[in-house]
Amino acid sequence: MLTVQQLSKKIDRQQVLDDIDFTVGAGEIIALVGRNGAGKTTLLRTMVGIIRPDTGDVRYGPSSIFEKAELKRDVIFVPDSADALKHYTVNEAAALYESIYPTFNRSTFRETLTRYNIDNKKIRQLSKGQKAMVTLSLAFAVQAKYYLLDEPTDGLDVVAKSDVLKLMIAQVEVRNCSIIVSSHQLHELERIADRIIMIEKGRVKAIMSLEEARETSVKLQVVFNDQVPVELLERKDIDIINVTGRVALFMAKERTKELDTFVDAHDPMLVEEIPMSLEDIFRVQLGGEASVF
Numbered sequence: 308m309l310t311v312q313q314l315s316k317k318i319d320r321q322q323v324l325d326d327i328d329f330t331v332g333a334g335e336i337i338a339l340v341g342r343n344g345a346g347k348t349t350l351l352r353t354m355v356g357i358i359r360p361d362t363g364d365v366r367y368g369p370s371s372i373f374e375k376a377e378l379k380r381d382v383i384f385v386p387d388s389a390d391a392l393k394h395y396t397v398n399e400a401a402a403l404y405e406s407i408y409p410t411f412n413r414s415t416f417r418e419t420l421t422r423y424n425i426d427n428k429k430i431r432q433l434s435k436g437q438k439a440m441v442t443l444s445l446a447f448a449v450q451a452k453y454y455l456l457d458e459p460t461d462g463l464d465v466v467a468k469s470d471v472l473k474l475m476i477a478q479v480e481v482r483n484c485s486i487i488v489s490s491h492q493l494h495e496l497e498r499i500a501d502r503i504i505m506i507e508k509g510r511v512k513a514i515m516s517l518e519e520a521r522e523t524s525v526k527l528q529v530v531f532n533d534q535v536p537v538e539l540l541e542r543k544d545i546d547i548i549n550v551t552g553r554v555a556l557f558m559a560k561e562r563t564k565e566l567d568t569f570v571d572a573h574d575p576m577l578v579e580e581i582p583m584s585l586e587d588i589f590r591v592q593l594g595g596e597a598s599v600f
Contacts, residue, residue, distance in 0.1 A: 308330055308331065308332055308333070308367075308368065309330065309331040309354075309365070309366070309367055309382065309452075309453050309485070310329075310330045310331075310365070310366045311327055311328060311329050311330070311331075311354060311363070311364075311365055312328060312363050312364045312365070312366065313326050313327070313328055313362060313363040313364075314326070314327040314328075314350070314353060314354075314360050314362075314363035314364070314365065315327070315360060315361050315362045315363055316349060316353060316358065316360050316361050317361055318349070322508075322509055323346045323349045323509050324346050324349060324350055324353065324360065324509045325508070325509040325510045326363070326510065327350065327363070327506075327509075327510065327511055328511065329504060329511060329514055331453060331485050331487060332485065333452075333483050333484075333485060334479055334483040334484070334485060335479075335485045335486070335501050335502065336475070336476075336479060336485070336486045336488065336499050336500050336501050337485070337486070337487045337488070337500060337501065337502050337503070337504055338488060338490070338496035338499075338500035338502070338503045338504070338585070339351070339487055339488065339489040339504050339506065340489070340490075340491075340493065340496070340503060340504070340505055340506070340585075340589055340593075341505060341506035341507060341512075341593065342507070342593060345506040345507055345508060345509065346506055346508075346509040347457075347489040347506055348387075348457055348489065350506065351384055351455040351457055351487065351489060352384065353365070354372075354382065354384075354455055354487075355372070355379060355382050355383070355384040355455055356372050356373060356376075356379050356382075357384065359373065365382075367381060367382060367452075367453075380407075380408055380409075380410070380449070380451065381451045381452045381453060382451065382452070382453045382455070383446045383449055383451045383453070383454050383455065384455045384457070385442055385443060385446045385454065385455065385456045385457065385459065386442075386457050387457045387458035387459070387461055389430055389433075389438040389439075389441065389442045392430045392441075392442070393429070393430050393431035394429070394430075394431070395429070395430055396427050396428060396429055396430070397420065397425065397426070397427045397428060397430060397433075397441055398427045400430060400441065400445060401413060401416055401445065401448075404445050404448065404449065408449045408451075410449055410450045410451070411448055411449050411450075412448045412449075412450055413448070415447070415448045415450075416444055416445065416448035419440070419444040419447075419448075419474070420441075420444065423437070423440050423470060425437050425440060425441060434467075435462055435463060435467070436463050436464060436466070436467025436470070436471075439459060439460070439463060439467065439471055440467070440470060440471065440474070443456075443459060443471060443474055443475070444474070447474070447478050450482065451484065452484050452485065453484065453485050453486075453487070454478075454484060454485070454486045454487070455486075455487050456475075456486060456487070456488040456489065456490075457489050458489060458490055458491070459471055459475070459488060459490065460472070460490060460492050460495060461490070461491075461492075468492070468495065472495060472498070472499060475488070475499065476499060487504075488500075493584070493585045493586045493589060494584070494585070494586065496585055497517065497584060497585035497586075500517065500585075501516065502514060502515065502516050503515055503516070503517065503520065503585065503588070505589070505592055505593060507593055512592060512593060513592055517585060517588070520583065520588045520592075521582070521583050521588075522562075523560075523561060523562065524558065524559060524560055524561065524562065524583060524587075524588060524591050524592075525558065525559050525562045525566075525580065525583075526548075526556075526557070526558045526580065526581040526582070526583045526587055527556070527557060527558075527559075527570070527578060527579065527580055527581065528554065528555070528556045528577075528578075528579045528581055529554070529555050529556075529557075529570055529575045529577065529578050529579075530553055530554050530575055530576045530577040530578075531553045531554075531555070531573060531575050531576065532553070532574060532575070532576055533553065534552075534553060535550050535553060535554075535555045536573055538569075539555060539557075539569075539570075539573075540555075542569075544559055544560065544561070544563075544566070545557045545558065545559045545566070546558045546559070546560075546590065546591055553576075556581070558583070558587055558590070558591045559591070560591045560592065
């Protein structure tokens with residue numbers, strides 16, 4: 308198990324991480340979401356030891372990754388860019404990884420390259436999708452237990468995104484490894500994540516599964532007999548998504564009997580509960596548009 312314990316970090320006197328706690332079990336895919344500047348990338352870099360925390364620890368089993376450097380071979384960070392490898396050919400990058408990681412499986416790496424028709428070019432000459440596949444394939448060929456991925460599908464076309472997601476899921480299924488993925492592509496995370504960790508201003512706002520979030524919050528479409536009540540529009544505990552004529556679509560962070568009673572008191576023609584997406588949950592939990600990261 309990978310355990311993050313009371314992790315805090317200041318950068319330029321700004322509190323970037325603030326007392327963060329959570330655990331990662333075997334075979335999990337965890338979505339790390341938050342608004343721009345929430346501390347997601349700093350958290351991932353700290354978890355793998357690139358950044359040293361001011362306080363707190365990251366423990367792999369009983370040991371700290373900051374005290375046993377060899378543990379970092381089992382906790383791999385994949386950044387959102389392949390720039391660090393851009394001057395290498397694909398084979399040279401594989402040789403580099405092989406020299407660093409004793410568990411690197413070159414045949415597994417080659418199989419992935421063959422499957423996705425990636426030639427031995429300079430990495431800077433590859434398409435963005437191919438670069439993403441190479442960096443992920445290098446990481447997965449290490450056969451580590453934990454992977455920390457920062458925006459792995461950013462800027463990719465639909466086909467490349469699908470390939471990346473399939474590769475991630477296959478690794479978890481075959482090797483029971485765990486993945487923490489930070490991304491603003493919430494509709495993609497919704498398809499693959501077992502749990503969601505929401506970060507706000509360097510703190511953990513919530514940790515939940517999508518099912519738990521849907522049980523806590525609610526999205527309703529209500530058709531009223533007359534115009535939408537002004538009292539509904541003025542409520543502070545709901546987020547109005549759209550009002551068209553007599554129809555109101557809104558979300559509430561918490562399901563409450565009081566809200567149900569309020570709606571019923573206006574004798575609506577129809578009350579329909581709409582399944583909440585991860586984007587909806589992000590919006591109602593953290594506020595603002597989900598696309599703003």
